Amino acid sequence: MGACSNKSQNLNQKEEQITQLLDINNPGNVNHRYAYNFTLIPNKSVGTGIKQTNQYSTSLSRIEWDMMQNQFWDSHKDSSEWQLIRKALSQKDESAALQILSQANFKLIRNSIQLLVRNKQTFQVPIFVINEPTFYSNQNFELNFETSILKVIKKAIQVRVRSSKLPQDYEISTQNTSTIQEIKQILLEVTKEKACRLFLNGRELIDQNQLGNYSISSGTVIQAFL
Template sequence: MGICTNKQYAQASEPPQNHRQNRLYLNYQQLANINHPLNVNHKYNNYFQIIPDTTAGKGIKMTNQYTSRLSREEWLEKRKEFWESRVEGEKVYWQSIQKAIEEHDEVNAQAILNACDLKLVNNSIQLLYDNSMHKYDVPVFMINEPQSFPSTKLCDAGLIQDFQETELKIKVRSNKLPQDFEVLTHTNQKHSLN
């Protein structure tokens, strides 16, 4: 994984001068607000709980603090899944964003983004855009660790502890059969239709 180029210059913190681009930039600023309904973090509400008025990280990596509903292992898997599933925008930009997030030195992280002409919205790596004004949203769980992890895995959390076995009647209907038929089973049995 590499970065775009090795050119050096200061990060542009001013909005673009082009009217269309400036309008997009102002829209991006609104999207950066954690309370905006289209903020990227809302896509992951099932996995993470944002803690209002509390921050984690510093500089361009400052985000809202959050707690995880995923175990550490599930959280790491979700992060891996995020990087592997980026299809919008340019792949090299996503690679550079990942490298900048993983970089511990903020000056180096900023240099990685500068080399690709990626610009920060509100001086945060959570929302960036490229020269064609394509935006790159990065949820908080990709940037900082949560305040806490649960003691049980998310997939185990909803299981009923005092599960009772019961009898089930299942009606099977197929367009390949002349009539419906019923199957009698129990909640503790597995079945497969071949």
């Protein structure tokens, strides 16, 4: 009797710990990973039913937001669990979404698709893949640079990368058509670090975008977090 009671108590404590991850002020809340690009709005919600979340604004333009979503799902393309979550999110009918999750043995915590448990594994779904932001940035983003790339003359440019882990600004000779990912790879090889995030004027640069999309030219200083 005592053993069963202790086991039940332990399960309740574990579920309570998991439930706390829904609190946007909890440091373990997955949305903190995207704080550079998204600002959660307390006490204001968007969406309905299992898709109800806090409202948020973003420093990204609409096209960058779309790219960020695609990048997120691409990083989980080999996970059958995440693909099922994505399928559930794509359903307009909530009952259809719930059926998909139920058949796959997902348990929704507090009836929210933001937090699910399956086979003792926890899945936190970021708000930006559930609902759109209340505000997009109008910061300059050259949409025509990539679409008219055949008309764009490749220009050799030199950009400077600044980081607390570098003794001085690191200058990279590259082209305006180089991608952010290519610049990151150069830095990682030089610094021997495993991960890197790049920012321009407080705005995180997206991997698949080109330098020209951000109007980056010779002499531009990019901030690196290694």
